Amino acid sequence: MTDSLLIHRPDDWHLHLRDGAMLRAVLPETARHFGRAIIMPNLVPPVVTSADAGAYRDRILAALPEGAEFDPLMTLYLTEGTDPADVAAAHASGLVKAVKLYPAGATTNSDSGVRDIDKVRPVLEVMAEIGLPLCTHGEVTDPEIDIFDREAVFIDRVMDPLRRAVPELRVVMEHITTSDAVEYVSSASAGLAATITTHHLVINRNHLLVGGIRPHYYCLPVAKRETHRLALRRAATSGDPRFFLGTDSAPHPDHAKETGCGCAGCFTATNTMSILAHVFEEDGALERLEGFTSLNGPNFYRLPVNPGTLHLEKQAEPMSYPAKIACDDGDVTVFDPGFPLHWRVI
Template sequence: MTQTLTIRRPDDWHLHLRDGAMLQAVLPETTRHFGRAIVMPNLVPPVVTGADAAAYRARIDAAMPEGAPFEPLMMLYLTEETDGADVVAAHKAGIITAVKLYPAGATTNSASGVRDMAKVRPVLEAMAEAGVPLCCHGEVTDAEIDIFDREAVFIDRVLEPLRRDVPELKVIMEHVTTRDAVDYVQTADRNLAATITTHHLIINRNHILVGGIKPHYYCLPVAKREEHRKALMAAATSGDARFFLGTDSAPHTDPNKEQACGCAGVFSATNTMSCLAHVFEDAGALDKLEAFTSLNGPAYYGLPVNEGTITLTKGDPVAYPDKLMTGEGPVTLFDPGFPLLWHVEA
């Protein structure tokens, strides 16, 4: 029996498009199924001013497939030199949707990030007053903190004090990976939400390490124990409006992944909706897929849901390519480890 599901066109609330030849190759993979995406600002050099964001948006528009029903939502990269007035003006002008907090050294191209939260307090207060959301890469970077504990420590050391001191600031904890983060978000009655990635709903740390190192499953925050994956699954499939999709699809060429010090990132833009349909069906929660991918994010950001729809149909396995060929080299597509039976008709 054919199974079909039609939902509002989804959004991706955490996406890496890169720039140049990589941007031109990966952008169509998102525009095929998604209506909007929050575009990460960690380029080299990073997107730190309203003018930078406008220029990056212009480059994205120039690479846009003709007729694509897609809107990139721009961000600024928070630094200790960020001008609060520029942030507020860029938001008011519709140039940016949010600001990104990278603890310095936490992930790819995060060297310009924040080391001392006290130095950005005036900017955060201005953002709270103007209604500019803050998206957080939620990990501390202290060398003495185990990499599997860095998200939980971030909540205690950074996020809880921030929310206590600036309670009107709208915060999104991005790509949560632990039960600790899920529990913390569920304690909030306002101004806190979280994105969950496709791959963190599917893999745990065994996928990276058992039977040899699998570099294409290596990401930051790194996948955790199975108990944490199950907590993410429960949150994503619950219908709780505080949780929504942010793929963190992050393309790196194979040579940059498969080396002695490989890059962190999973590229999943191409097959995310097929993966999620499988995951939600397996959990008996297909009726919650639309909320997670298409409704909860716009509600939190105060944006309308997309007018268009996509239809998912279950049938024979989808023949997704193993790799995306780009002008910079091949990029390996996320392999969920099971056949993808849900076809997407946009």
């Protein structure tokens, strides 16, 4: 039985770092293990222009612990007023690696998002020409659509028509949660990929709701039925290069989670690699962990694989991770997978 694993240093292809005190508190948790991350732009106000992205990147680099090697890969928040020329210039400069589509109102700080996809068609067509990926939060926001069905409806109403209209556009369906999304990505011939989070490989909607509401398991897209979780596990551990890690690690202070209208997001940056090693070992796929965390993402984004390595070792005693990360804005609870973690990064 394998008890030691050496892989290329992983990347996180979907990460929330926030800003200010929260950025300073949570960035070290990611930089400890990950070489790069696609940084989400849904700040307040959002990262809309290349100037916004450059300023945010500077703040991230200033918050890095001394000696840390971490490259933040910046994104732009797509709005109905986004300038195609600014997007093209940001890409040409090397600053921006993707543009993020938030349907307006779909998740945290998404009020500036897109209401009419046709209004951003000129931006998408320029992105297709220059090879800049579109990252999508794949949910419709119509109030009549059940929250558990919003991803599947998004595929039918938005994603498939969009890809037919702009066939050269390269798209990442982020944090997929359903077998519908797995099947859709698996059936694509080219230009489509998906990220899968750590927590959606571990929890289903029972973990969130049975025995009492557990706010630190509440995220968007919300966790689905067990059949969907198992489909995500099969996709992640399959070795299919169209699927790769995007943690969607999303810090909120406990007082904003543990309230009458709690924020959506699971904070997994601290223990993701230990959880993933457990999941892949449990599914008999440890040899495919490197592809999911370190190889498939760079391949899709047309970037080199990280030159460094990460060494994981299985130990007899469970790992002891902190329950919370201290922050001046309020402590952040670390995601609890609900089982002991024996794999540690050494």
